[in-house]
Amino acid sequence: xxxxxxxxxxxxxxxxxxxxxxxxxxxxxxxxxxxxxxxxxxxxxxxxxxxxxxxxxxxxxxxxxxxxxxxxxxxxxxxxxxxxxxx
Numbered sequence: 001x002x003x004x005x006x007x008x009x010x011x012x013x014x015x016x017x018x019x020x021x022x023x024x025x026x027x028x029x030x031x032x033x034x035x036x037x038x039x040x041x042x043x044x045x046x047x048x049x050x051x052x053x054x055x056x057x058x059x060x061x062x063x064x065x066x067x068x069x070x071x072x073x074x075x076x077x078x079x080x081x082x083x084x085x086x087x
Contacts, residue, residue, distance in 0.1 A: 071077050
């Protein structure tokens with residue numbers, strides 16, 4: 001009876017290992033591939049947002065430079081600035 005239990009335990013361990021090892025390998029490979037592709041997708045998405053933010057900042061500063069040119073060429077603003085000076 002001891003020999004029968006020993007043999008059945010060996011078969012159970014062998015079949016369990018034959019089932020678990022391939023599943024563990026497939027899971028590990030799938031995890032590696034999926035995490036790599038997700039990482040690439042996130043980085044490419046961040047690049048798009050960075051470019052968009054950069055364009056927005058450039059537009060903002062170009063508009064402020066234009067506003068400064070308009071105000072500096074406006075006669076009443078020039079008079080107001082020079083009237084306030086006392087040397």
